[in-house]
Amino acid sequence: MTDFSQFVPAHIRSLGGYTPGKSPRQAQRESHVNCIKMASNENPWGPSPKAVAAMQAVLNDCNIYPDNDSSDLRDALANRHGVQPDQIVLTAGSTSLLGIIARTLLAPGLNAVTSERSFIVYPIATQAAGGQLIQVPMRRDSFDLKAVAAAVDGNTRIIYVSNPNNPTGTLVAAPDLDGFLDKLPEHVILILDEAYYDFARHFATQRGLDYSHSLQYVNQGRKVVVLRTFSKTHGLAGVRVGYGIGPAELMSYFARMRTTFSVSAPAQAAALAALQDEAHVQKALVNNAEQAERLGESLRELGYEPVPTWANFLYCELGEDAASVAERLQAEGVIIRPLGPWGAATAIRVTIGTPEQNAIFLKAFKRVMERSMVK
Template sequence: MSDFSKLVPDHVRKLGGYIPGKSLRQAQKESRVTCIKMASNETPYGPSPRAVQAMQAVLADCNLYPDNDASELRQKLAERHQVAPDQVVVTAGSSSLLGIIARALLSPGLNGVTSERSFIVYPIVTQAAGGQLITVPMQNDGFDLDGVAAAINSNTRIVFLANPNNPTGTVVTADPLDRFLAKVPQNVIVILDEAYSDFAQRFAELRGVEYSRSLGYVRQGRNVVVLRTFSKAHGLAGVRVGYGIGPAELMAYFARLRTTFSVSVPAQAAALAALEDGAHTRRAVENNAEQSQRLIDGISQLGYRAVPTWANFVYCELGEDAAAVAKRLQAEGIIIRALGPWGAPTAIRVTIGTPEQNGVFLNAFKKVMEQVAVK
């Protein structure tokens, strides 16, 4: 038998791999109770019925390969975002595009810069491309943009900015982002990862601030790529569709690195239909804005620090072993995320659910934390 460790390059051997939130099926099997999944920032309202219908309508055509360039979807996205179609690349989720971006821009000796405690895919894609990820300490639970600017060097090619940030839910609003971009040298592409933009935009309206001018930067021809996804507010996480918008020349390189035919026929149909169902997305976004406060208030009343969120989840510091709390919550039928893998072993992230789900969570959380307190 071969010694595979000798065949696999060093940077691949050292890869950590993605640790997903526990699936409903797995959690229910373990805990023997019906569970609510509040672990992976999916919407509790499901896909748009129009998207479901659109997928059903194309299922019988699935003997044919999909349109490799997702032409119709690109055209629609370009119109919606007022850019040219060749500035849009559609991929099987935005995580997949992150991998493409890292492979296109990084190699051994080059680096990307991001914040500590940000999206867990950034280190994976950077290392898989043979690059190094520089992580800057957080400031107020979010990105320290001065620190990020100071960490950039002549070997930096990418800045990954999750906005809002996952798992802390914090945002960098438009003005500080403008000031940051003015400091970024020409050898660096700034990835504005806006997976939660629909939620953030609503919070910004309610809070009277400007969330992001990201698409404006693209229209001005800046070194910026905006990432969006259908996985969150549109409820299509299981279907895998995301996209990037950026300079046409760069996007053409990214398009060449896509896995051929990776955005399936149902995925393209679902995304097109979801774009037409604004009412469905608005319902998810409105519920999220209302319920975020209820969750934060409920957690705070029990004496724990919950960070105000701009996304569809709440980051909470427990000062207790979060993995143990997650296990107890699972026994009560709630799956949340303990943040040890993010270097926060006493913090959890809870996805905002329906009013009923949040009520069930708050009751279970109270019960579990009271047990922890008397332990």
């Protein structure tokens, strides 16, 4: 028998794979009840009907390869964001771009810096590229930018900041990031992951806070790459479209590293249509803000302290084994995310759903937690 591990470099052999939130079908098979998914921060209202129609309209042409540069979509995004088209690179989801960025900028001996309890793809992308990820402790469930800056050394090439942060839902305000960026050494590129940008901007307007200067950084020619996605407010997580905005020369290296034709024709059509459907985005934002309030309040009434969110999910410390709570919730028909893989074995992340989904979650959560108090 061949030992295939001998063909695989050590940094790939020791790579921990990504464990996604369970699909409703998988959970239903395991628990034999109908399940709702509140585990992966998707849009509970589904895709825009305009995006669905746009995908249907291109299906008959699917014998033809898609536009490798997603030119129409790229032009529309450049127009929307006030940048040049060559400053934008589209990929099959922004996770794909994270992998490309790491493979382009890192190599054995080089490192990236981020916070602990941040996006689970940063360690995977970094290690797959042969680099080392330095994760600094958090401060009150938030990125500690001082600690991040202090961890940078001569071999650092990337800093990842998830803003808002997944899974804690916390935010770094624009003035703090301005100061941080001003002090960064020349050899480091800041990857500003704004997957939850629309939600955070909506909250920031409500709460009177200066959220993000990310596009200004790009326009000033700073060493910053901004990541955005169609997976969240636009409800297209299953279609896979994301993008980066940054300095044109750097983006051209990332573009070369892409898998050819990786953004499918239906994905390009869907994203272009979703971009025009402001009403669909708005519905998701308004519901999310209202329901974040309601869900947070209900959890507080039950004696928990969810971290105030700037995104479409709540992070909540339970004080007991979260994997077991998640299992019991699944038996009640609700899939949430226990955060053991993030090093927070007693915390959960729950996606903010429709009012009906949140009511189902709360009812199930109460039943499950009451039973664990009785034990």
